[in-house]
Amino acid sequence: xPGIDECLLEAxxxxxxxxxxxxxxxxxxxxxxxxxxxGGDHETTAAEAAELARLAAEHRAFAPDExxxxxxxxxxxxxxxxxxxxxxxxxxxxxxxxxxxxxxxxHLWLTRTDGNLALARIRLGEMAGRLVLG
Amino acid sequence: xxxxxxxxxxxxVRRKPNGGAQAPADLTSPADLTSPADLTSPxxxxxxxxxxxxxxxxxxxxxxxxPAVPPGLSPMLxxxxxxxxTGVLLREHGRLYLVDGRIMHAESPETPGLDVLLTMxxxxxxxFWREAVAQAGARRRVGRFLVxxxxxSEGALELCHVGALFDAAYFVLGPSxxxxxxxxxxxxxxxxxxxxxVAALERETLRRRALLHRxxxxxxxxxxxxxRADAPAExxxxxxxxxxxxxVNGARTAADISRALGRPAFHTLVDLRRLAAAGLVRTAPAxxxxxxxxxxxxxxxxxxxxxxxxxPDASVSALLTEPSADPDVSLLRRLRDxxxxx
Numbered sequence: 085x086p087g088i089d090e091c092l093l094e095a096x097x098x099x100x101x102x103x104x105x106x107x108x109x110x111x112x113x114x115x116x117x118x119x120x121x122x123g124g125d126h127e128t129t130a131a132e133a134a135e136l137a138r139l140a141a142e143h144r145a146f147a148p149d150e151x152x153x154x155x156x157x158x159x160x161x162x163x164x165x166x167x168x169x170x171x172x173x174x175x176x177x178x179x180x181x182x183x184x185x186x187x188x189x190x191h192l193w194l195t196r197t198d199g200n201l202a203l204a205r206i207r208l209g210e211m212a213g214r215l216v217l218g
Numbered sequence: 219x220x221x222x223x224x225x226x227x228x229x230x231v232r233r234k235p236n237g238g239a240q241a242p243a244d245l246t247s248p249a250d251l252t253s254p255a256d257l258t259s260p261x262x263x264x265x266x267x268x269x270x271x272x273x274x275x276x277x278x279x280x281x282x283x284x285p286a287v288p289p290g291l292s293p294m295l296x297x298x299x300x301x302x303x304t305g306v307l308l309r310e311h312g313r314l315y316l317v318d319g320r321i322m323h324a325e326s327p328e329t330p331g332l333d334v335l336l337t338m339x340x341x342x343x344x345x346f347w348r349e350a351v352a353q354a355g356a357r358r359r360v361g362r363f364l365v366x367x368x369x370x371s372e373g374a375l376e377l378c379h380v381g382a383l384f385d386a387a388y389f390v391l392g393p394s395x396x397x398x399x400x401x402x403x404x405x406x407x408x409x410x411x412x413x414x415x416v417a418a419l420e421r422e423t424l425r426r427r428a429l430l431h432r433x434x435x436x437x438x439x440x441x442x443x444x445x446r447a448d449a450p451a452e453x454x455x456x457x458x459x460x461x462x463x464x465x466v467n468g469a470r471t472a473a474d475i476s477r478a479l480g481r482p483a484f485h486t487l488v489d490l491r492r493l494a495a496a497g498l499v500r501t502a503p504a505x506x507x508x509x510x511x512x513x514x515x516x517x518x519x520x521x522x523x524x525x526x527x528x529x530p531d532a533s534v535s536a537l538l539t540e541p542s543a544d545p546d547v548s549l550l551r552r553l554r555d556x557x558x559x560x
Contacts, residue, residue: 088412111488115380183339214373
């Protein structure tokens, strides 16, 4: 059963990983960090990534179709993950579904030269599940 | 935990810590609290001597409160961190538990405790929580017990607990008008989960204040009973804010709403400030007496049930307090409120 640190260290073993964090997107709090962050500042990065995650989670445009009807209790974010790319790195944000009320995501920062976005996306999704379910 | 609405678990924390060299007795004398080297710092001493904990710089000879220093954060806490103290810091709005100068646990009546957060979502039932506290509380290993039981994963407990710790600490480190005390040796029954350095906690608390201020500068929605404002055309509200809005009933405060939703209270404050900024929530018109001015002209078309502040120019005031279907007027009204709150 991994804790936050084990989960982040596992994420860091992905090819090209530069840094990883668990962030709360309502408050912008970094619950745990490992490796590097853009500008060397994990806390600022967490607050900025939280803003992006919040917009994605809150805006209807990014929600799946079935959300229009009933049956969605609003507890889970409608978005699974977010990908941001720039000239040299990728940012991958993966929302974590929990059985208690929360607004948490995993943030992985990886280089474009070594990173494999498809692999990272799959693995980060698995880690998000294991983090909460054990 | 004691002040929380759900049936409180037993509180083994009140038991004396296993006999050590450090006396668990409450500190009433400053000399108990500080090593002799610290006695040169008069501002620190006042915190334990029955005066409100000042926001004055540590080590200042004259205790002149300086507004430049971040208000409300605790010089006492910094010193306890430096001396790697173990015990509990009791402040007006809750407690911080330290082990070796790091924060292990925080609780505040303003925000739901870990028990509420874990049971509301259905992860645990109250029965099991009680059993865990009963079985492992005396050993101060409740957290470990929950994980070992297989009912809660380590990751889930850490996520929930660290979130709750920063959440409660935000309120504990809020402005206070009562003396703070530190009880050496007291250890929380939850046991270690994921300790947080004091410096990180203080940085985060200041960042959170700035965040709230940036969203909407008026802190009124943080503590007062709330009502839904009559918005002419209610814009779509994101799901988590919608859950908060659904709890607004004219009587509940942010703390009540957090308990009802099983949600950390700082999250509720954020959502309420956003809702207030959108003009969807405001504080309930309390039984506050209207500020009646002697020069008040009789206005026949005064709004029913609204105690608007009647200033010298009552016609403008009446226009601004009247519930209006015109979005421009409600915007102006909110703008005015925001400017007044600055």
